[in-house]
Amino acid sequence: YVLGFRIDPVDRLQEVMKEIQSLYRVYSANPIFGVQYKVEDKVEPLEQLTISYEEDDIEITGEMGGAPSSDAFTAYYADGNKDEDGEPVFCEKLGLAIESIKEGFTLESLWEVTGI
Secondary structure (H helix, E strand, O other): OOOOOOOOOHHHHHHHHHHHHHHHHHHHHOOOOOOOOOOOOOOOOHHHHOOOOOOOOOOOOOEEOOEEOOOHHHHHHHOOOOOOOOOEEEEOOOOEEEEOOOOOOOHHHHHHHHHO
16 A cells, blocks of 8 residues: 555656645745635724623513423432433323323423423
8 A cells, every 4th residue: 555646757756846845835834724814904902892791681580481480300400310210100191101200390390391
């Protein structure tokens, strides 16, 4: 396996080497990195580039869409047993077995998590 290229006839080798060296010198003096940019002579002062901070006029109430917010997502992730599944129970509403729902939550409240 040969990596590279071959030059035939051999007497042309010096000519090709000079050409490659010339191209390398030109490229290394002004390389092309794939990004075009323009150097600006005068940089604007930081005071002109700084944007003043404005506080949002919203209030977080803990409610989503008029209904009380569900903390089911938080409750499931705050549980220390993330590596273990809960006991499976049959859910008649869904018609399949699901992990038992934590106390204080309903199946409907779990669906509210996806409506964020």
